[in-house]
């Protein structure tokens with residue numbers, strides 16, 4: 074710790090202030106389920122519960138998809154953790170940012186693989202993202218029976234990037250990219266329109 078850091082620490086201790094939520098970089102070791110992961114920091118392991126969202130529990134539909142999505146995004150990578158609080162189970166409730174700056178809570182909501190969870194957070198943006206995902210029928214919101222407007226045999230809707238002419242499946246981190254405005258009801262439709270499948274999500 075440098076001199077300024079030491080002074081700040083002494084100041085905080087003297088004032089008796091509660092610990093300031095920390096921001097730190099860590100290595101994501103593995104994802105336990107969509108909203109829980111273990112990271113390594115200073116040789117130790119910390120269990121992180123993502124703030125603001127709730128992914129389907131094991132046994133529930135889309136639990137595996139949520140886990141696979143979070144694993145693809147974060148596992149084995151360096152992440153930035155912004156602590157919010159400790160939950161009653163001793164987990165650190167935090168927002169996790171990927172190395173490209175994306176917020177994992179936001180990405181899970183956009184993919185329809187998480188619900189907005191207001192207990193730790195009153196972020197209107199997250200609530201809005203959940204609503205958008207429901208309206209778009211992506212992820213769990215497209216499953217029969219979970220959305221009032223969805224057809225019984227709803228097919229997967231693909232998004233095509235009008236710039237690169239690449240199309241993505243709903244599970245892709247790039248599904249709702251800025252230029253992903255073309256909508257295809259089937260893979261064949263996308264290919265016929267001259268779009269090629271994304272190498273990442275392999276639609």
Ligand SMILES: [Zn+2]
Pocket residue numbers: 240241242245246247248271272273274275
């Ligand atoms: Zn993709």
